[in-house]
Amino acid sequence: ANDVLRVDKRGIEALQYGSVKGLPDLREVIVNELLAPKGIDAGPENILITSGGLEGINLLCQVFIDPGDVILVESPTFVHCVEIFEMFQAKCISVAMDEHGMVPEDLEEKIRRFSPKVVYVIPTFHNPTGRTLSLERRMKIAELGSRYDVLILEDDPYRDIRYSGEDLKPIRAFDRTGHTVLANSFSKIFSPGSRLGYVLASERVIEKLLDAKTATNSHTSMLPQVLCAEFFKRGYYPAHHRMICDLYRERRDAMIESIDRHFPVGTKRTFPDGGLFTWAELPGDVNTTELLAEATSDPEVKVAFVAGEGFFIEGGGMGKNCMRLSFGAVPPEKIRIGAERLGRFLKKKV
Numbered sequence: 578a579n580d581v582l583r584v585d586k587r588g589i590e591a592l593q594y595g596s597v598k599g600l601p602d603l604r605e606v607i608v609n610e611l612l613a614p615k616g617i618d619a620g621p622e623n624i625l626i627t628s629g630g631l632e633g634i635n636l637l638c639q640v641f642i643d644p645g646d647v648i649l650v651e652s653p654t655f656v657h658c659v660e661i662f663e664m665f666q667a668k669c670i671s672v673a674m675d676e677h678g679m680v681p682e683d684l685e686e687k688i689r690r691f692s693p694k695v696v697y698v699i700p701t702f703h704n705p706t707g708r709t710l711s712l713e714r715r716m717k718i719a720e721l722g723s724r725y726d727v728l729i730l731e732d733d734p735y736r737d738i739r740y741s742g743e744d745l746k747p748i749r750a751f752d753r754t755g756h757t758v759l760a761n762s763f764s765k766i767f768s769p770g771s772r773l774g775y776v777l778a779s780e781r782v783i784e785k786l787l788d789a790k791t792a793t794n795s796h797t798s799m800l801p802q803v804l805c806a807e808f809f810k811r812g813y814y815p816a817h818h819r820m821i822c823d824l825y826r827e828r829r830d831a832m833i834e835s836i837d838r839h840f841p842v843g844t845k846r847t848f849p850d851g852g853l854f855t856w857a858e859l860p861g862d863v864n865t866t867e868l869l870a871e872a873t874s875d876p877e878v879k880v881a882f883v884a885g886e887g888f889f890i891e892g893g894g895m896g897k898n899c900m901r902l903s904f905g906a907v908p909p910e911k912i913r914i915g916a917e918r919l920g921r922f923l924k925k926k927v
């Protein structure tokens with residue numbers, strides 16, 4: 578940061594007003610280093626820099642959502658976005674998911690039945706389940722967006738932190754009609770506190786988002802944009818990317834091995850090829866919301882997880898035997914100790 582702000586005199590730029598779309602060289606970085614390698618043919622004119630991925634989703638709602646509009650979401654889904662959608666008085670309706678992500682047959686049926694304005698999908702290393710939408714389904718969902726004239730909101734903040742398996746093109750790469758809007762984030766690959774994200778969309782959609790962005794906060798803070806652009810342009814990203822993937826891979830492996838070794842017989846869990854979460858489904862009639870308070874306060878356990886129920890908009894006890902386990906922020910030794918303690922506790926409960 579010192580180098581960038583003093584040596585290059587970008588400090589002055591960083592403290593000035595900037596353009597609504599975002600810093601030109603950061604938009605170039607996104608197009609050339611993050612999107613082109615994923616098979617996305619876009620120009621800087623298709624990019625809007627946002628204050629975190631979540632702002633992109635907010636702006637999209639500002640532009641497209643009227644009270645009562647239907648938004649289809651996966652079951653389970655990232656609750657934070659449901660909160661955004663509901664703030665705009667959208668009606669969220671869930672679409673079934675299996676181990677390959679959102680089920681296109683159920684999606685199509687619900688598109689026909691509810692005429693949604695938006696389909697919200699987290700295709701890669703899904704939050705909360707860690708699942709990844711298959712290639713065929715990515716193509717199919719892009720096609721459904723075009724055929725039924727529905728906006729596909731592809732929220733893909735974990736895509737670049739893959740530790741195993743084959744890289745898959747984003748849904749947006751299969752969109753021929755401009756119906757897919759990709760919201761992405763620098764939180765997982767650069768820094769969460771910098772609050773940087775971006776939206777990739779057709780120029781028509783970007784033009785609309787620019788009005789909303791101007792009315793909201795004029796543009797994203799310049800200082801993090803300058804630092805992030807320089808981080809990529811100076812070539813720091815490849816080594817950093819390797820480092821975080823190695824780190825998280827080891828943590829994921831420790832988490833998966835420990836769940837398999839210590840959790841009750843009959844537990845099902847996902848194997849995420851990347852991202853920060855795994856999802857466990859416990860056998861028997863347990864309620865993880867109730868277990869959480871006990872697991873965090875019991876001195877023999879002291880392990881936190883996120884109870885499954887809250888990720889389902891359907892209510893009615895869906896996901897009550899499930900939990901999301903995060904491995905991103907904890908070193909492998911601690912993951913092993915934590916999973917062993919939690920496993921011992923759960924065995925007494927199921």
Ligand SMILES: Cc1ncc(COP(=O)(O)O)c(C=O)c1O
Binds near residue numbers: 628632734761
């Ligand atoms: C699925 C999903 N979308 C969006 C976000 C928000 O990202 P950002 O920090 O860029 O606002 C997150 C963050 O955890 C997420 O899990």
